[in-house]
Amino acid sequence: MRVSTQFPIAFHALVMIANFKDIRVTSDIVARSAGCNAVTIRNIFSKLKKAGLLSVKAGTGGTALGKPVEDITLWDIYAAVESDDADEIFKIHSNTSGTCPIGSKVRGLLSPHLDNAVAAMKAELSKVTLSQLTDELNRS
Template sequence: MAVNTRFATGVHALALLAVEPDVLQTSEDVARKLNTNPVVIRRIFSLLHQADLVESQKGPNGGSKLAKPAKEISLEDIYRALDGGALFHAADLSGPMTGKVNPVLAGVFRSAEKALREELSKTSLNQLVKKSIKKK
């Protein structure tokens, strides 16, 4: 199973923008600070822009910044923008028990995803950044 790091990378990128909310940062700047490829950051910023979490300006003096204050952006907002699909997927299996197990398993998956989203909604980007700075 492939691991999706888009959410974690997006949170890190937005945290960098939140630390300097009035500064436009290029995808190259953010990528260098996160030790990743600028293309990864551009793809993430594109999704965050579509969700109205980031605003970007093109051109030689362009870059990206938060579209609204960090205290108004929850981790659930970021998760929804970057990974909005189902957290779990049922296996494509057949057999005598799958018809009985699949509906029960689907209910467990829905409950787990609901709990995850509720937990993520409790923390704002601003709270995350403040907690991170305190740990230095």
């Protein structure tokens, strides 16, 4: 399974916004902290905004959480920026042979197990809130 860097970057951005309440957190500030391009951050901000996790102020810039930190889970963040579809997370080659006794059944054999893996990931990430991780960060 391969997850892009969007998930940890989105988490990074939301933790910054949650912690720096007195600072206007912009895509440029997050980009410098995360070590990536501001355009990448703006694209992630767009996805987080669409998911209701982020509020972006037009004009002067700046951001705020779209809901309370205790109501944002790691799964919410993941699902906002990544696919939660098992077929997207676990790529199965699309040109397997339909006539081969193995190739014709690989997808059907794997799919229920991959769906279970995604469900387990969702269950685990849903247990952890942004509030918990912000508290952990501030204690370290």
